Amino acid sequence: MSHTVTQLIYLVASVLFILGLKWLSSPATAVKGNRISGVGMLIAIVVTLLDQAIVTYQVIIAGLVVGSALGLWMAKAVKMTSMPQMVALLNGLGGGASLLVGGAEFLRSELVNEQLPLDTSITMQLSLLIGAVTLTGSLVAWAKLQEVMTGKPIIYPGQKALNALMFLAVVGLSVYQVSVPESLLWPFYAVLVISLLLGVTLVIPIGGADMPVVISLLNSYSGIAAAMTGFVIRNEVLIIAGALVGSSGIILSQIMCKAMNRSLANVLFGAFGATGGGSTKTAEGLTVRQTSADDAAVQLAYAKSVIVVPGYGLAVAQAQHIVREMADLIEKKGGEVKYAIHPVAGRMPGHMNVLLAEANVPYDKLFDMDQINAEFERTDVCLVIGANDVVNPASRTDPGSPIYGMPILNADKAHSIIVLKRGMGAGFAGIENELFYNPKTAMLFGDAKGSLQKVVTELKAL
Amino acid sequence: MSHTVTQLIYLVASVLFILGLKWLSSPATAVKGNRISGVGMLIAIVVTLLDQAIVTYQVIIAGLVVGSALGLWMAKAVKMTSMPQMVALLNGLGGGASLLVGGAEFLRSELVNEQLPLDTSITMQLSLLIGAVTLTGSLVAWAKLQEVMTGKPIIYPGQKALNALMFLAVVGLSVYQVSVPESLLWPFYAVLVISLLLGVTLVIPIGGADMPVVISLLNSYSGIAAAMTGFVIRNEVLIIAGALVGSSGIILSQIMCKAMNRSLANVLFGAFGATGGGSTKTAEGLTVRQTSADDAAVQLAYAKSVIVVPGYGLAVAQAQHIVREMADLIEKKGGEVKYAIHPVAGRMPGHMNVLLAEANVPYDKLFDMDQINAEFERTDVCLVIGANDVVNPASRTDPGSPIYGMPILNADKAHSIIVLKRGMGAGFAGIENELFYNPKTAMLFGDAKGSLQKVVTELKAL
Amino acid sequence: MEALIGSIVIFTLATFLGVELINRVPTTLHTPLMSGANAISGITIAGALIVAGGEHGWISTVLGFLAVVFAMINVVGGYAVTDRMLQMFKRKPEQK
Amino acid sequence: MEALIGSIVIFTLATFLGVELINRVPTTLHTPLMSGANAISGITIAGALIVAGGEHGWISTVLGFLAVVFAMINVVGGYAVTDRMLQMFKRKPEQK
Numbered sequence A, B: 001m002s003h004t005v006t007q008l009i010y011l012v013a014s015v016l017f018i019l020g021l022k023w024l025s026s027p028a029t030a031v032k033g034n035r036i037s038g039v040g041m042l043i044a045i046v047v048t049l050l051d052q053a054i055v056t057y058q059v060i061i062a063g064l065v066v067g068s069a070l071g072l073w074m075a076k077a078v079k080m081t082s083m084p085q086m087v088a089l090l091n092g093l094g095g096g097a098s099l100l101v102g103g104a105e106f107l108r109s110e111l112v113n114e115q116l117p118l119d120t121s122i123t124m125q126l127s128l129l130i131g132a133v134t135l136t137g138s139l140v141a142w143a144k145l146q147e148v149m150t151g152k153p154i155i156y157p158g159q160k161a162l163n164a165l166m167f168l169a170v171v172g173l174s175v176y177q178v179s180v181p182e183s184l185l186w187p188f189y190a191v192l193v194i195s196l197l198l199g200v201t202l203v204i205p206i207g208g209a210d211m212p213v214v215i216s217l218l219n220s221y222s223g224i225a226a227a228m229t230g231f232v233i234r235n236e237v238l239i240i241a242g243a244l245v246g247s248s249g250i251i252l253s254q255i256m257c258k259a260m261n262r263s264l265a266n267v268l269f270g271a272f273g274a275t276g277g278g279s280t281k282t283a284e285g286l287t288v289r290q291t292s293a294d295d296a297a298v299q300l301a302y303a304k305s306v307i308v309v310p311g312y313g314l315a316v317a318q319a320q321h322i323v324r325e326m327a328d329l330i331e332k333k334g335g336e337v338k339y340a341i342h343p344v345a346g347r348m349p350g351h352m353n354v355l356l357a358e359a360n361v362p363y364d365k366l367f368d369m370d371q372i373n374a375e376f377e378r379t380d381v382c383l384v385i386g387a388n389d390v391v392n393p394a395s396r397t398d399p400g401s402p403i404y405g406m407p408i409l410n411a412d413k414a415h416s417i418i419v420l421k422r423g424m425g426a427g428f429a430g431i432e433n434e435l436f437y438n439p440k441t442a443m444l445f446g447d448a449k450g451s452l453q454k455v456v457t458e459l460k461a462l
Numbered sequence C, D: 001m002e003a004l005i006g007s008i009v010i011f012t013l014a015t016f017l018g019v020e021l022i023n024r025v026p027t028t029l030h031t032p033l034m035s036g037a038n039a040i041s042g043i044t045i046a047g048a049l050i051v052a053g054g055e056h057g058w059i060s061t062v063l064g065f066l067a068v069v070f071a072m073i074n075v076v077g078g079y080a081v082t083d084r085m086l087q088m089f090k091r092k093p094e095q096k
C-alpha cells in the first residue's frame, strides 16, 4: 500500500479516536464512543500490518494473539472494585511497550551503525525515558492499590534530593548521548536503569489513596511517550492519539486535585497521610451513639426522604447490590431515596458511579455534590455508607485540618444521620470526624455489606 | 530568519488564535480573547514581513497603511445597528483578498512558465473559486442589509437550474485547467467571471433577513479559502486559522437555523418570504385594542413585574437607550424589569444583546428564552418592543404557518401585554400575529423610540 | 505528497478544535464571535504580503497591493469592531 | 526539520483538542474515560508491530514481540474493560 494511502487511513483512525472521546462525554453515547475508538485502533493495526517495513508475520501474530488473550482475560476477570489497579497495570504495560519500541529502535540503529538525525535521537531518548518511568511507576501504583505493598507513603531522609539527582543524571546522560556523534551503549543502559528506578522512587512516597492521581498522570506520560515514538517513526496517528491521551491525563489529574482542594505538587511531593496533621482534633471526652440494624430499619421504613452517601467502604465491602435492594424496599414503603456522589468519594474519580451503575441504580437518582447539597436540610435520614472524609465537617470549620477547604457533602444538615462503618477507623486523610459525635448521628458498626444485609432482612419483615 | 523559526512563530500565532476563540466563550474573558487573537495576527504579519521572499517594501507598507486606516475608520464609524452589514462587508473583503492572492500566484506561475504540482493547482483553483463567491456573495448580502437593493428574495424561472449549470461549468473548467499540463489563461478567466457571478446569483434569492445565516456561511467559506491558500503556499498558520474560521461559520449558521426551526437548505434555497405561506391565517373580523402613551405609562408605573421583549423594530428605531431609561424609572417606582432575549430576535445572533449592552443594560437582567419562558405567567406587563415573529403564538398552534415549530417567547401568557410598533405591518416571516388581537393586548402605535419617549415623559410626571 | 498529507491532518484537527471551541460560545456573544472569527480569516494577509512583496512583474504587484489592502481592512476593521462590541459587555463595576 | 515542525504543529493542535474534549466529560464517566484514554495510548502498537516485523536481528525481534504483547494487552484489555463499565451506564429500558 502506498505511503500516502497509509497516512490517510491513519488520519481516519485519528478522527475515530477524536469522535470516541467526544462521545464519551455523555452516558447516552459513551458505549458507542468507546467502540468507535476501538474501531479506530483496529484500523490503525490493520494498516500497520500492511506496511512494507514488516517482513515476517509469525512473531507479530504470536504477539497479537498472546496480548489479546491476556487483555481479554484481564478485562473479564477484574472486579469492578479493582478498576484502579487494572488501569494502573494496563497503563504500565503501555509505557513498557513504548520503552521497548524506543529501545529496539536504538539497538537496531546501533547494530547497522546508522547515524540518526538529531531530532530522531532526542525524541527516541524521551520515549525511552518516559516509557520506563511509566512502566515502573504504574507497577508501584498497582502494588499499592492491590495492597501487595504498603499503601502508606515510604519516606526517608534525602529522598527528594536523591530523586532530583537521578533525574539530573538521566537528563545529563541523555544530552550526552544525543550530542556525541556515535551512539554509545553505556549511556543507553544507564539511562534505562536510572529511569526504571526513578519510576519507583517517584511513586513510593505517595500515599495509596492518591494513586488515581498518579495513574492519571502516568497515563498522560504514556500518551506523551506514544507521541514521542510518533515523532521518531514519523507517524501522525501516534502523535495525535498520544497528544489526546497526554492532555486527557493531565486534565483528569487536575480535576481530581481540585476536588480534593490540593495542588498537584502537594499530591506528588507532599507525602500526604504519612504523619497525622498538626492541629487534628482528637475525640477525647466525646461519645458516640450506637444503633442496631433493627432500629435503623424502622427509622428508614418510616422516612419520607433518604439520602445515601456512599464512600470507599462501600466499595471495599462490595455492598453496592444490597444498597440497591434496600433502596427498593424503602421506596416500596413510600420513601424517596437519592444518592449523593462526592467527586472524590472512593478511590478513583467516578468510582461510586461505576459501582452503583453495576448494581443497576438508575442514574437519575445519582446527584452531584452541587446538585444535592441544599437538600440535606430537608432530608429525614442521611445514610452514610463507608464514607468518611467526604462528610467531615472539619473541612468547613478547622483551618488546621489537612482537608480544610475541601468541599464536602452536608450530611450533618440532615434531620438524622446513620453511619455504617466497621469501627472508629479513620478515612484516607487519617483524621477524626466530628460528624460521628454529632447528637443527631447514630453509628451502625460492622462490615457495610453485613449491616445492610441485616437492615434489608428487617425491612422485609416490617 | 530561518524557515524553521518562522514556522514556529506561526505556530505561536495559531495558538493565540485558538486561545482567543476559547476566551470568547465568556463575557468576562471575551475582550482579552479578542485582543490576544489580534496579537496573534500581529505576530503573523510581522513574521511574514521578515520572510526572504519579500524584496520590496514600498508597496506593502502602502497597502498596510491604507488598509489599516480604512479598517479603523469603518470600525469607528459603524453604528451598532449596522453590525450585520459591517460584518458582511469585511467578510467580502477577506474573500476578495484570498481571490487576489490565488489569482496573482496563478498569473506569476504563468509568467515564468512554472509547472505547478497537481495539489498546488487544485488548492489554488479552490482558493480562487471560493474567494470569488465569498466576495460577490458578501457584497450582495451587504447591499440587501443596507437596503441599497431590495431585501425581498429575487426569483425567476429556471433559477436553480441556472445556478447548478454555472456551478458545474466552474467545476468542469477547474478540472480541465488542473488536468491539462500547461496552465491556460482562458479557463482561468472563465472560472473567475463565473464564480463572481455565482456569488451574486446564489445570494439574491435569499431574503434580507436571512442574510446573517448567509454571511456566517460565507465567513466559513472565506476561512476555507484562507486554508486553501495555506495549502498552496504551504503555510500552517493559514491552514489552522482558516479551518478554525471555517468550522466556526458552519456551526454558527447551524445554530441560527436551529433557532428558527428551519434547515440550512431551506434558508439557502427556500426563497423564504417571497410569497405568503399557504394556510396563513388572516385577521379579518378581528379587532385590535389601541392604547395611548399615558395609559401605558400608568400601567407600567404600577406594575410589580415587567418583561421587555425587544425585537428587530427596537434596532430599527434605535430605541435601546430610551428603553434603559424607562426601565430605570420603573425600577425607581418599585417594579422589576427583565429582558427576554429570543435567540433570533433582530437580524443577527446576539443582536439584541449587543444593542442592550450598548445602552448599559446590566447583563444579569438579560434572560435567554429557556430561562424566562416560565416566568411570563407570573408577570404583570409584557412590553413587546418592535418584536413580532418571536412572540407569534401561531408557531405553537398553526401547523400551516411558515414559523410553525419555532420556539417562541410566551408573551401571550403575561397578565397584560403592550405592543409597540408603527402599524399592523408584518414581521420578517410576513404573517399575521394573533397576539395583537388577544383581548389582553393593547397596541401602542408609532415609532418605538417616539412612543417610548412619550412613555418616559409620562413616567417622570407621575 | 507527504507535505500535503501533513496539511490535511492539520486542517482536520483544527476543524475539530474549531467546532469544540465555537460550541461553547453563548448566544449572547455570537455577533462579536462572528466578527472576531471574520477578523481571523484575514490571515490571508500573510499570503497577500508575500505576493505583494515579491518582484514578479507589475500584475502581481498590483494584485498584491489590493490583496494587502483588502485583507488589512478585514483584519483591522474586524478586530477593532469586535473590541468595540465587547467593551459593551464588560461588567459595569469594572468599567468605571 | 520541516517534518519535525509539522509534527509539532499536529501535537499542539491535538493537545488543545484533547483538553476541550476531556473538559466536557462529566465526573460520572471519569473512570471509564481513564481506562478508555489508556486504551488509546496503546496506539504504540503501531510502532511495536513495525519493530517486531522487521528483520533486524534477534534482539529487535524479541523486544518487538514483547512490545506487541504489552501494547496489545493495553489495547484489548483497555477497550474491553471500558466497554464493560459503560454497559452498566446504559439506561435500563434500553438494556432489556
Ligand SMILES: NC(=O)c1ccc[n+]([C@@H]2O[C@H](COP(=O)([O-])OP(=O)(O)OC[C@H]3O[C@@H](n4cnc5c(N)ncnc54)[C@H](OP(=O)(O)O)[C@@H]3O)[C@@H](O)[C@H]2O)c1
Pocket: A209, A210, A211, A212, A213, A256, A260, A310, A311, A312, A313, A314, A316, A317, A343, A344, A345, A346, A347, A348, A349, A350, A351, A385, A386, A387, A388, A389, A390, A391, A420, A421, A422, A423, A424, A425, A426, A427, A428, A429, A446, A447, A448, A449
Ligand atoms: N475518588 C478519588 O478519585 C480519590 C483519589 C485520591 C484520593 N481520594 C481520597 O479518598 C477519600 C475518599 O473519601 P471517602 O469518604 O469515600 O472514604 P474514606 O474517607 O477513605 O473513608 C472510608 C471509610 O470506610 C470505612 N470502611 C472501610 N471498609 C469498610 C467496610 N468493609 N465496611 C464499612 N465501612 C468500611 C472506613 O472506616 P472503618 O475502618 O472504621 O470501617 C473508613 O473510615 C478522600 O479523602 C479523597 O480525598 C479520592
Ligand SMILES: NC(=O)c1ccc[n+]([C@@H]2O[C@H](COP(=O)([O-])OP(=O)(O)OC[C@H]3O[C@@H](n4cnc5c(N)ncnc54)[C@H](OP(=O)(O)O)[C@@H]3O)[C@@H](O)[C@H]2O)c1
Pocket: B209, B210, B211, B212, B213, B256, B260, B310, B311, B312, B313, B314, B316, B317, B343, B344, B345, B346, B347, B348, B349, B350, B351, B385, B386, B387, B388, B389, B390, B391, B420, B421, B422, B423, B424, B425, B426, B427, B428, B429, B446, B447, B448, B449
Ligand atoms: N436574529 C437572527 O439571527 C435572525 C437571522 C435571520 C432571520 N431572523 C428572523 O428575523 C425575525 C426576528 O423577529 P423579531 O420579532 O425580532 O422581528 P420581526 O418579526 O421581523 O418583527 C419586527 C417588527 O418590528 C416592527 N418595527 C419595525 N420598525 C419599527 C420601528 N421603527 N418602531 C417600532 N416597531 C418597528 C415591525 O412592525 P411595523 O412595521 O408594524 O412597525 C415588525 O413587525 C424572525 O423571524 C427570525 O427568524 C433572525
